Amino acid sequence: MKTQQLGRATPLSWRGLWRLCRLDKPVGILLLLWPTLWALIDASQGNVWSWPALALMLGVVLMRSAGCVINDYADRHWDGDVERTKSRPLVTGEVSPQQALILFITLCVCAFVLVLSLNQLTIALSVVAAGLATIYPFTKRITQLPQMVLGLAFSWAIPMAYAAVLGTVPIQAWWLFAANLCWTVAYDTQYAMVDRDDDVKVGIKSTAILFGQFDRLAIAILQLLFLICLIVFAWITLAEPVLLFGLLLAAGMFVRQAKMIRQRERQQCFAAFRANNWVGFVVAAAMAASVYWSQL
Template sequence: MHANPSTTDRTPQVADAPPDNWADRYAPESVRPYLRLARLDRPIGFWLLLLPCWWSVGLADVTLNQPYPNPWLLTLFAIGALLMRAAGCAYNDYVDRDFDARSARTASRPIPSGQVTPSEALAFAAICALGGLLVLVQFNAFTIKLGAASLILVGIYPFLKRFTYWPQLVLGLAFNWGALVGWSAVMGSIGIPALLLYAGSVLWTMGYDTIYAHQDREDDLLLGLRSTAIRFGENTISWVGGFYAGAIVLWLLAGYLAGTHLIFFMAVVLASLQMAWQVTTMDTTDAKNCLRRFRSNRDVGLVIFLGLAADMILSRMAGLS
């Protein structure tokens, strides 16, 4: 694989990447196009993919009265999320390359800007997916099969915006598969808390990705593409608020059935306040406003995970387990 250095020089960053991101500041010039292809200059997606996995591992460990989430499993999921997000982004950019070239926000991505060829992007996706497979086979047999099943959703997602206003639903189903896989990695099966966690996380994704999609609403309309941002239009705030409210209720139920305590519930309530801030301050006509609120969902996820870990540790110290 190679990148054209002169092209890279002309396009030093992807348009919506943070200006001080580590990849564009510190990585060698020759690998930057692939780091951009993997979205490592915009790591928010990595966190949004990883955190439901970590929540699920933690909830499963709660049911087994473990004192903290399994560090080995957390590490495996971190590596797997990094590799599979890279593979998914490269594949998605390959499928969308012609549309991306015609949208102001995405024209600077590696394929349409000429930093990486389509065939190089596919090869990169395959290499990352192989690495993800090597991580997946570290789990039990049920989890391996369950994890592999997610590839169906990953494969069809990029095409849906051509046919339906609900691609965010399938993104949610695919992106939060880890909420099931994390539980099965611990338990070897699927439990009701995992299903509730998964359903809540799907609603969460539908909310935050609708906010994200408003950045491209006008371009998508011109290109004939569809999204929940277009479907909801002026009612977006109500829809996103409903998705977020449903997510909170389902997460609380998942925690209750798994056996969590007050600290976890307080963490979810704290996360709900952040989500309420997103909804009440959202301006769907301002791309920067939408991007900031979308990115802030990493904080939602971290608050819930840290609250869960603290709940486990402090509950064990207090003799509540």
């Protein structure tokens, strides 16, 4: 059942705006930054301090925040009926819907201004990125696969990174894209498992509901596809063996996550979701080490 009334909005709450952008919970930003960094490491051969790379990473942070804002705006009538989200700023009235829309537009404009300093291909790709970030929250009412749309949105920074640095999008970018798409759907399914009971009640769709009793198997398959895509990426790019070692570590982390979600307990599913931050870090570190050793 929808929440009948949102709380009364205060004139302006900076703390509420901060929380609305999820800046108090940076794991989501990191999960978007890691694949961007993977692409930048490969495209720039380790030179991630160039302006195109820095502009793209800052833009990713801004668009992640914008995505959170529009997500909460779209869910504002339902979040009050979900245990995990009932204290969000738009539900409590700490931030008004109008303030949220103004913040969303402001963040998108700031991100677009950054992109304007890059080449035309990157600018064109950024339009798709903005569209994916905007429509994702509304797909939860339409399709059982909103995690797929989120995966596309979270992966689109990869071709943008190659375009910003190289002016083109080579074949390995799309293998990296596919890997991240599988990974995102896997960890966001873990995330959706936390809210599954509440989502069924309020009519929100998710892969956790779609997969049902096969949710853990589906996550394992997606994680395996993630590793396979990265192995192909390593073969195409002639990566050093250290990258494969990093993927072996990531596989071990996935095994641990499988144990964590075995009983489908909310706290453990959420912990498994958060643990993916370390998967992203390990892959980034292995890619950086591979590039470094290839240059010796």
